[in-house]
Amino acid sequence: MRFANGLKWIVSALIVLGMAIYLTHTGVWRDVSTALGFGNPDAIVDPPVVTAPKTGGAPDVDWDEAKKKAEEAGTSIITQVQQALDDVDVKGKAPKTGYERDAFGPAWSDVDHNGCDTRNDILARDLTGVTFKPGTHDCVVTSGVLDDPYTGKTIRFTRGNKTSSAVQIDHVVALSNAWVSGANAWDDAKRLQFANDPVNLLAVDGPANMAKKDGDAATWLPSNKSFRCEYVSRQVEVKTKYGLSMTRAEKRAIDRELDKCAG
Structure with a gap:
């Protein structure tokens, strides 16, 4: 036994x-x-900080590459955006009743299940010379340099209670704007996906993002005029992708900007 x-x-x-x-x-x-x-x-x-070979500043679809491909197809990317804009429904804004940030899920969720939250994913994508916090599997960005698309300034980002807000992640189509444009009728899963969709997210200058608030193209455009073509084009892309509407003033404002781009 x-x-x-x-x-x-x-x-x-x-x-x-x-x-x-x-x-x-x-x-x-x-x-x-x-x-x-x-x-x-x-x-x-406490291993040494790892520096990632990030290219930075590049959205999921490179703007210059997209223009080149459009030209090779015998058209222009601006023409394609204008055609997509034509198909966007024009409606008045729905009531903002019921809107709150939590309606789009927890802020910066890891919807792609790569182990990193969305804010750090976008920082790692849009900054150059990125460094990560040791032991976070190259997730938590501690520093980097942003060529800010909204102002044209170069911003040196350092993670910290008093410094992180210098670079913020902007929803190109603001969440509250999406809410009054059709997202109020979505289920929770679709709103969560929208809030974390990289196509609709940019790392930008914090004060510029705060100044934008939830403005659409009729009320706010980047001060960096060289970025306006890409900015309004991205708004059209997002609203088309998710079937969101525009107000008449918003659509006219985007159309005016696209005419300048084509000129």
Whole structure:
């Protein structure tokens, strides 16, 4: 009996040891322990900051590349945007009743399940010379340089309680504007996707973003005029993608800007 109990203990110990080796080797234990708040590898190891080879400033679809492809197809990207604009419904704004930020889900959710929240995804995409907080699997951006599309300024970003707001993530089509343009009728899943869609997000100058508030093209445009073509084109892309409407003034404002681009 004593031999049998001893054998069972040895077998159990081997199973536990094997599981520990597997979890450590695959990295699962690291993720689980970090999530639960114990055995945090950041508290044990302080490796040097990793610098990522980011190109920065480039949206999901490169504007210059898109123009080139349109020209190769015998048209222009502005013509394509104007055609898409023609198909956008013109409606008055729906009541803002019921709107709140939480209606679009938790801020900066990890909707693509890559382990990083959306804010850090966009910072990593749009900044150059990016560095990450050690032990975050290259997720948490600690510094970088932004060539701000809204103002044309160069901004040196440093993560911190008093400095992070210098670079903010703007919804090109503001959430509240989306709400009064059709998003009030969406389900929670679609609103969450919209709020975290990279096509609708840009890292920008914090004060410029605050000045924009929830304005549409009829009430606000970037002070950097060289970016206005891409800005209004992106608004058309987003509103077309999600079936959102525009007010008559908004549509006219975008149409005027596109005429300048084509000129």
